Amino acid sequence: MKKKNTIEKEEALDSVRFCTECGEELEDFAVSEHSSPEDAQKQHDNCKETGKFNGDMCSRVFITKFQESDDLNFPDEE
Numbered sequence: 001m002k003k004k005n006t007i008e009k010e011e012a013l014d015s016v017r018f019c020t021e022c023g024e025e026l027e028d029f030a031v032s033e034h035s036s037p038e039d040a041q042k043q044h045d046n047c048k049e050t051g052k053f054n055g056d057m058c059s060r061v062f063i064t065k066f067q068e069s070d071d072l073n074f075p076d077e078e
Helices: 009-015 037-050 059-065
Strands: none
Touching: 037 059
């Protein structure tokens, strides 16, 4: 059985590099009409294809998928 790579939330947030190439679009992203997890993932996939993604985790994906109470389980590899 494969063991999950579970780490403390504070340690995870301190060690991960969030991609912020979207710039000012991120300021109101959480309350915009395009802040669904599906839209965020679609944008992330597009950024990866075009080479715009620069980091360990997409900020949009993080904003839409994780709540304060969630455990952060980062994959060993993508």
